[in-house]
Amino acid sequence: GQQLNQSPQSMFIQEGEDVSMNCTSSSIFNTWLWYKQDPGEGPVLLIALYKAGELTSNGRLTAQFGITRKDSFLNISASIPSDVGIYFCAGNSGYALNFGKGTSLLVTP
């Protein structure tokens, strides 16, 4: 599948800080999605983006679908301890997802 480059690889922040992570691809996707995975669990969908330039929010999370359709970013505002986990971007190339390698987020109280 297509290679998705996700950065940063890991983040270590204090509770209350804002977080930003992004994902780029050499290929165009029609859909960008962000998933979160807790230890020992499967990924869970956070936000889905279907249109280039789209900006979507879900509570403290905001994500954007890049105009070129080759990138996306995810912001988390006012982080809390339960935001800890691995965040994956995914591009939909038809009927299956291509995932990035993930951004590991640690939040200290």
Next chain:
Amino acid sequence: EAGVVQSPRYKIIEKKQPVAFWCNPISGHNTLYWYLQNLGQGPELLIRYENEEAVDDSQLPKDRFSAERLKGVDSTLKIQPAELGDSAVYLCASTFDPGSGELFFGEGSRLTVL
């Protein structure tokens, strides 16, 4: 409503032994996926089913891996014989709308090959 159910959660076997994983998708989800997740990596697609038909198995190593979804509901993924490099988490996912990318994942089956 029950989510995607996978079993076993954990399996430890010696190399060259066979192993099988089972998945029951969310009721009504015709599309089922098996993904492989290595440590520190994102999930990678192994196979996608539409009902009982495997419509994308291009990434499935067919020399040792096989999968089936005989009645278009639950599915089994088998490895025979297992190799050390097969140690990973095997994730099952399902969706009612494959074009959306909105997948529902099970908790995964963690395989350790000794």
